[in-house]
Amino acid sequence: MSSSSPCAIALEAVIFDWAGTLVDFGSLAPTQIFVDAFKSFDIHITLEQARGPMGLSKWQHIQALLAEPAIARQWQQCNGHAPTDKDIDAIYSRFMPMQIAKVGEYSQGIAGVAATLCWLRSKGLKIGSCSGYPRQVLDVLLPLAAAEGIAPDHVIAGDELAAGGRPGPYMALANVLALKIGDVAACIKVDDTVPGIEEGIRAGMWSVGISLSGNEVGVTPEQLAQLTSEQIAGLRSRAEARLREAGAHYVIDSVADLPAVLALIETRLQAGQRP
Structure with a gap:
């Protein structure tokens, strides 16, 4: 040129x-798995909420979701404390095998x-x-x-x-x-x-x-x-x-x-x- x-x-x-x-x-693929992973902790989020931080790395995505006031309130009510990094780790550990198992369906x-x-x-x-x-x-x-x-x-x-x-x-x-x-x-x-x-x-x-x-x-x-x-x-x-x-x-x-x-x-x- x-x-x-x-x-x-x-x-x-x-x-x-x-x-x-x-x-x-x-x-x-990532959106639905976030919903499913949070549900396994008795935390209910919508697909729209799950989409909000999309594009971030997945640990940071979970961190951003738990920082949402409505989701943080759910966590507080279910667990008796505000979300911590340890809680993010726990959700991430649940999320990863679910995502690995499902990503092929959306490839x-x-x-x-x-x-x-x-x-x-x-x-x-x-x-x-x-x-x-x-x-x-x-x-x-x-x-x-x-x-x-x-x-x-x-x-x-x-x-x-x-x-x-x-x-x-x-x-x-x-x-x-x-x-x-x-x-x-x-x-x-x-x-x-x-x-x-x-x-x-x-x-x-x-x-x-x-x-x-x-x-x-x-x-x-x-x-x-x-x-x-x-x-x-x-x-x-x-x-x-x-x-x-x-x-x-x-x-x-x-x-x-x-x-x-x-x-x-x-x-x-x-x-x-x-x-």
Whole structure:
């Protein structure tokens, strides 16, 4: 790609989230398991509550849920004390085997993802990824996704970095190091959650939000197909507003729509613009 500005750079990589972005339309696997894990402690949370901190690493996700006043009150009433780190550990220990057992049921690739990854590679772009899932869960998910043609060049799990996970920039930057990217502005971060968008912004990357296939809408393709165009438009608008507020430069329905946005970002880079 030729430069039209002395400050222009070319795109080098796209870094993707997993659930709700590459696989698991609606990001259902982690959400339902949080509900089930809390229920096993006689704490009742809704799917909407479970979705609230989505994008965080799972221990931090549980911590955030227990900090919610309504959930904290339930814990106090059931256990006679406010939630502690020991309690977070206990729920996490219950959550992990449940998530490992169930993640395969929600591992289906989102329509158009495999083709988009193939297209990105045809343009010479590297493909990174990161997730709030711990490595034990990804060890189950990754071979199933690879069988569908979804196999990034690098994967970082939510429990692998001493610095922590989202909304910090660490997992995105770990991809930059592993993929040997020369400039963070040459990267696009694609994510369906608010912490994931914040991660990309803090890493200095172009950040693209995912609305309809992701956590912010949180429905299956079958459920989406039953909705009217007006209902879908309302869900899309609400999701886009949340992701834009987090800093997303662009918001698309799914990864299948990424090529058009990539062209826009390339044009801005050629004009010397940066995220």
